[in-house]
Amino acid sequence: MKNIFKTLKANWKKTVSAILIFLVVFATLFGLVNFDFGPKTAPKTYSGESFAGKLGEDFQKKIGGNEVYVLAYNEWADYHALSALANKYDDDPDGDGLPNYLEYVHATNPANPDTDGDGFTDRQEITNGYDPDALGDAKPSAQIAIKKINAAVPMVWSKSEDENSLQEDLKNGVIHYPKTAAPGQSGNMVLSGHSSNYVWAKGNYNYIFKDLNDLAAGDTVDVKTIQQNGRVVVYHYKIAGEKKIVAPDDPVIFENTSESSLTLSTCWPLGTNFRRLIVKADLVK
Template identity: 50%
Template sequence: MTFISDNLKFQLKKVALLAVLFSAVFFGSFYLVSFFDPHPALKTKAITAVQNLAITANDPELQKRAGNDNINLAAFNDWAKINNLSGDNVYDGDPDKDGLPNYLEYIHGTDPNNADTDGDGFSDGVEIGNGYDPDAKGEAMTVVSVEIDKLGVDAPMVWSKTDIEANMLKDLENGLSHFMKTAAPGQNGNMIISGHSSNYAWAKGGYNHIFEKLNDLQVGDIVKIKTVQKNGRMLDYQYKITSKFVTTANDQKIFENTPTPTLTLTTCWPLGTNLKRLIVKAEIVK
């Protein structure tokens, strides 16, 4: 005796078969999506290297850190006079003890006799050393863009304030992303900047392929980092490429700090995948 008719059995079998097919397609697609996920798994190691200013008065590298603003001695002397700076160390001195020698106070348009030009509680030296605008109150960051002529790249740099991947991906919708707690432009240490090499067709943002051609860069090519402060000071830094390699997302070589200003560009590799990272390293030349 049976309670289920043959027809019902057939229907149940059909449902079961459909369920199996559906789950195969459903979970299979998840597998494929995770395998080909083009998002950078921005592995956020605790980057312990705290950025310090590390500009010393007699540093022979000072010129490099001053960016493009070749100092005009006559204009500097006028400025020094107005600010009552004199003596042997008029150039390298730091009368307000904010960590910025007079030379860099001049370059950045800050007050050489006031440790905190914008009065926001952060000294000029700390602000510049960490990418903040020394002449804009609060936690305003200096406006930065990244230009790589060879690749036709000209994109804003977003100062990422997160190490949560979903939020970092949001930052990448708006440009290239600066890894939090890595060096600021022109400052000692390793500045890490990440960009998409590819993304889903439906992904938001205008920078989904910004580093698509990163692999075209060669040792010796130049990356320009341009900064603009609220007070109008524009400083351009140039980094020259020293190496290029493919590695895993959490390779410590990507994150390792350096005693001088260096730049690390990173993107997902090969194109269209999230398997590895293409890394370009550069060091400051100007």
């Protein structure tokens, strides 16, 4: 016993620091000491609408007693600390030309003109079909659905008008012609799909537009975009008027419009590439 005290006495500095270290570690572990000296802000709380409920009982069972919330618009505005003077749907506090309601739709930052920091404003990216929350020239993935003719197909953002590269893109879905309008944006968006192809041609979409001729005024075309941040936007277009059969180079195919419109195009008659069958549609607002 005497020896122990002797040793402790000799090493008292070490002993005291060991006890102190133990106490600090203990206190930290149990949250008695908080080393976060940064500015304290109240945690954001969401009382938004429960998302899970909308997905039904099966989904709720899977996540058990847990809940998933989506932000209501006003909570989203609070989350981004928009003042009462800048939180209306049409306000544009970051001056990027994109009103708050569209920042909300695309899950971009209403207080930052360039959410992903790639040098292009949120508005520039969206009006030109780029993903506003993904760097550089990334585009949202996109799909086309035309219920009437049972077509549900990826939309390929063609980068070149070169015939060979367009043919290559057609293997992967319906193509979006470069330089034509982006989904939901002003101007004429031109999409083209195969109505037929050589029987030996590879690809899953060789006949995707074979029934395009069945579309009539009032039928709908849905164009869905999926951003990298998970935001999904579906644009609805409605077939406007009559179909036309035109020469492949007829300017009516690419004719620009001030409104948001869509031109669907495919080779015609079936089994040939002599002419084009085109169907025009307008964005439903």
